[in-house]
Amino acid sequence: MEYSFSKSSEALSSSVVREILKLTQGNSILSLAGGLPAADSFPVAEMREAFNRAFEQGSTSLQYGLTDGYLPLRQWIVKRMAQKQIQVSVDNMLVTTGSQQAVDLLTRVYLDKDDVVLVENPTYLAAIQLFQFRGVRVIPVDGDDEGMDLDDLANKIAKYRPKMVYVIPTFANPTAKVWSMERRLGLLRQCREHNILILEDDPYGEIQFDGEPPYRSLFSLDEHPHNSCVVYTSTFSKIVAPGLRTGWALGDERVIQMMVKAKQAVDLQSSTIDQVALYQLLSQFDLDSHIEKIRESYKERMEWMHELMTRQQWEGITWQKPRGGMFLWVTLPEHIISAELLKVAVAKGVAFVPGEAFYASDTKTNTLRLNYTLLNREDTELAISRLGSAIEEYSKVVVP
Amino acid sequence: MEYSFSKSSEALSSSVVREILKLTQGNSILSLAGGLPAADSFPVAEMREAFNRAFEQGSTSLQYGLTDGYLPLRQWIVKRMAQKQIQVSVDNMLVTTGSQQAVDLLTRVYLDKDDVVLVENPTYLAAIQLFQFRGVRVIPVDGDDEGMDLDDLANKIAKYRPKMVYVIPTFANPTAKVWSMERRLGLLRQCREHNILILEDDPYGEIQFDGEPPYRSLFSLDEHPHNSCVVYTSTFSKIVAPGLRTGWALGDERVIQMMVKAKQAVDLQSSTIDQVALYQLLSQFDLDSHIEKIRESYKERMEWMHELMTRQQWEGITWQKPRGGMFLWVTLPEHIISAELLKVAVAKGVAFVPGEAFYASDTKTNTLRLNYTLLNREDTELAISRLGSAIEEYSKVVVP
Secondary structure, three states: OOOOOOHHHHHHOOOHHHHHHHHHOOOOOEEOOOOOOOHHHOOHHHHHHHHHHHHHOHHHHHOOOOOOOOHHHHHHHHHHHHOOOOOOOHHHEEEEEHHHHHHHHHHHHHOOOOOEEEEEOOOOHHHHHHHHHOOOEEEEEOEEOOEEOHHHHHHHHHHHOOOEEEEOOEOOOOOOOEOOHHHHHHHHHHHHHOOOEEEEEOOOOOOEOOOOOOOOOHHHHOOOOOOOOEEEEEEOOOOOOHHHOEEEEEOOHHHHHHHHHHHHHHHOOOOHHHHHHHHHHHHOOOHHHHHHHHHHHHHHHHHHHHHHHHHOOOOOOEEOOOOEOOEEEEEOOOOOOHHHHHHHHHHHOEEOEEHHHHOOOOOOOOEEEEEOOOOOHHHHHHHHHHHHHHHHHHHHHOOO | OOOOOOHHHHHHOOOHHHHHHHHHOOOOOEEOOOOOOOHHHOOHHHHHHHHHHHHHOHHHHHOOOOOOOOHHHHHHHHHHHHOOOOOOOHHHEEEEEHHHHHHHHHHHHHOOOOOEEEEEOOOOHHHHHHHHHOOOEEEEEOEEOOEEOHHHHHHHHHHHOOOEEEEOOEOOOOOOOEOOHHHHHHHHHHHHHOOOEEEEEOOOOOOEOOOOOOOOOHHHHOOOOOOOOEEEEEEOOOOOOHHHOEEEEEOOHHHHHHHHHHHHHHHOOOOHHHHHHHHHHHHOOOHHHHHHHHHHHHHHHHHHHHHHHHHOOOOOOEEOOOOEOOEEEEEOOOOOOHHHHHHHHHHHOEEOEEHHHHOOOOOOOOEEEEEOOOOOHHHHHHHHHHHHHHHHHHHHHOOO
């Protein structure tokens, strides 16, 4: 038998992070590569109780349920969203298998092969991969610390006539960037004018360290929910636990209904029992206090990594201290190719994600992403020390 | 904002079953339309204990896990499959969000737009919909009670050069058909000769009533796992509970690895906690006794529905007593259009799925599918009585 895979599967041929994870498995390599929340932040005892309460409802928690999701959970999310200046009903909402699935479903119902999606550069690598798997053209827009460059956005809209823009405006992956209000409003204005849909991916919005008021989502700033030019997606992965694979999408009811139909074809529905248990947890749990604890813990870890890196007194290596999220984005001197540095680093016992994976094009090879939420204090110290040795060794071999 | 959906989303425009479910919600309509297992067959107490044991492992049950699935669960499935004359390793296996997702993933990595897939006629409607959502051409092959007609299969292979054949050879949805050994071997021979992949969907194989030895899967009859021309998928939905949304796919490791990459892009992984809990259940549970109880219960329900229908003494209405599975397939006199009959039936308080939804083309409008697993004895009696009234009323209006 000779297998002949689809053309679109060619876009799946390499996953940098998977390869790194393979390298780090089963040995003593400390990984700063993943995007895993701290396991000690999961409300394990409360979740266990919530599952027990879910089973008290009997067999319905194990039966098929609605494709759009468990209604009490959707009603809970409606109330939560109202605290974020988002006014929606359950008909504007779809529960998904993590926010990742929301990106997939919207892509499939909204974009055809050769359609254009604009993205930040760098941006979330799995989103780039999903778009390419769909056969969609991914065009990067220039940007700075404030968000996308609005002039370049206008140029790219004129040149490529995109159907969609994909953005993570708050504590982006991988850069931890926060868009200014001016850029948020500018993006909305241009997209509305040109009838372009915005997919706002907001997995990290709650993980804020900087003491500022919460940053406004694009969805909340736009006319909504009816006729919104934004589809918003978020997840419980970072504020409760990722193993429940529960996220949600919000949007105009016509867009959401089309995503529901797609989900019905794709996997019928996400786990019933997980949704019932999650609702049971949330209905008796002080989520805001829990999030506050995650914020404090992650802020402390981030500050610690920042301090350890500062102590290294690296020359020509720069980064911005994150205001939230889970990642620290590092720029190396131009002669250091981070994918090559990774090999040295793995030999020293530490892993990270080379930045090149996050670029749709105009790839910079001298960047890398560090995660600070997974490792404990001691392991982080050891990991940064190993990273320092790797940089030192690499610099000895490759002279600028 | 004017939304402009993808071309492929047009295939999603109508879902007969969804529309029927809407009709039946929130009132006293008895539904023979769905494909829901009997809720009283779910091992609720054992599952609850299994979740508690999963939580004893601490936070890892709530963390991200491997895309291919929780390793102990995959190892358990390997052993189970060996009892079915299937020899695989964990590398030939992928855990999916129900077997529905396996169909989607394989379609996306193996078929491009305008590729051809051959199917039985009628066949599982959600598979037809998925193929059409992918832009794949769905071509039906003629068949009889023994399976696909091998001559027509040869003709269609010559004419359409298909890349894949999709079949449910054991207790099919909607017909409950069981393929003969001759047809199974004939399909394998032709597909191997022409390098065509077979997707064998086997959600109902364990639900056997007829006292015969278990029917051999195509996958077990083919050279496997390396170089197999079959990808096999099954699910825990019908033998444990559908709300866990846990299925699996088996195949050559190259095909499986491509599906794993697609799954990583699509939703990263299925629920960690559900997989850990399911493994905890299976490792301490007598699954075979449990399946035996389901078989007895479903056989009794099927016999009861068959008896009730026989008592109706309908003229010109025929069906075959199922040897297994969850559905009873009914052929009406040609002048009865089952989609029209449904309207009368809903007014009488009973729903079914009109057969036309299950045809890729050459649609027969005088067929319908009844589910016998969900309702209890009393409700089944009432439902068939209401169906009888509906047929009587319909026949008064529409004279052949």
